[in-house]
Amino acid sequence: MGRPEPADKTRINENIRAAQVRVIKPDNGHEVTTTDRALKLAESYNLDLVEVAPDANPPVCKIIDYGKYMYEKKKKEKEAKKKQHTVTVKELRFRPNTDDHDLEFKTRHAKEFLESGDKVKATVQFRGRDMLYTEKGELLLLQLAKSLEDIAKIEAKPNMEGRRMIMMLTPK
Structure with a gap:
C-alpha cells in the first residue's frame, strides 16, 4: 500500500492532499467523506485510493488497484494514438x-x-x-x-x- 508518488502526477493513498473527497467504491457506490476515512475504506478492500479527477470539487477518488488503473490508462492512450491519422x-x-x-x-x-x-x-x-x-x-x-x-x-x-x-x- 505504501507506494511512492507516481511519475505521471496521479496521486494515490497518503499523497492525496484534499481534506474531503468523493469516493467511488468498487461496488460503484459513492460518498463524500474525509480523506482519512477514504484511506481506511480503501485499506478495508485491500486496494489503493487513486485520485481520478483532482480538479473536481471535491476531488474524485476511486478505490481500485493502482497497477490495473495505470495499465488501463496506458492501453486507452495507445488506442487513441492508433486512431490518429497523421497527414503527410x-x-x-x-x-x-x-x-x-x-x-x-x-x-x-x-x-x-x-x-x-x-x-x-x-x-x-x-x-x-x-x-x-x-x-x-x-x-x-x-x-x-x-x-x-x-x-x-x-x-x-x-x-x-x-x-x-x-x-x-x-x-x-
Missing part, C-alpha cells in the same frame, strides 16, 4: 513543358494520395530559360487542380518561390 505531404514535380501523358500519369498518383488522406504539393521547377514560361507552369498547375476538383480543393494557389511555382491541394 506528398510532392509531385513538373517542368513547364511536361507532356499530357506525363501529366495524366502524375494526376493518377495525386488522386491516390488525396484519396488516402494526404496533402499534395505540386511543384513546377524552372531552369534557365524556363523562367520565360512561368505562365505555362501556372496553367499546368491549374489544369492539375481542375482534373482533381471532385476530390480535392486548392489550399494554396500557385505562387512563385524562387525558381519554383508551388500549389497545395488538400482532400475534400
